[in-house]
Amino acid sequence: xxxxxxxxxxxxxxxxxxxxxxxxxxxxxxxxxxxxxxxxxxxxxxxxxxxxxxxxxxxxxxxxxxxxxxxxxxxxxxxxxxxxxx
Numbered sequence: 001x002x003x004x005x006x007x008x009x010x011x012x013x014x015x016x017x018x019x020x021x022x023x024x025x026x027x028x029x030x031x032x033x034x035x036x037x038x039x040x041x042x043x044x045x046x047x048x049x050x051x052x053x054x055x056x057x058x059x060x061x062x063x064x065x066x067x068x069x070x071x072x073x074x075x076x077x078x079x080x081x082x083x084x085x086x
Contacts, residue, residue, distance in 0.1 A: 048073070 050058070055069075062072035 058072055059069050062069045065072060065075075067075060
């Protein structure tokens with residue numbers, strides 16, 4: 001093969017290897033997302049009554065942290081448990 005064709009073949013092979021790597025990474029991400037969704041389903045549900053003022057404070061805080069209110073409450077509880085264990 002002429003040198004130019006060898007160079008193109010090498011580039012093509014490198015691109016194919018990168019594409020395969022991307023496909024493997026994508027498959028791993030999809031599996032990870034599936035595992036996370038399964039763990040989410042396993043969460044326990046709790047009925048929680050909050051005063052309107054506390055709800056509003058939590059809602060504002062959650063918005064500041066780009067979380068849902070439920071996510072914010074879960075984050076705060078997890079943080080408190082972690083601190084308690086120290």
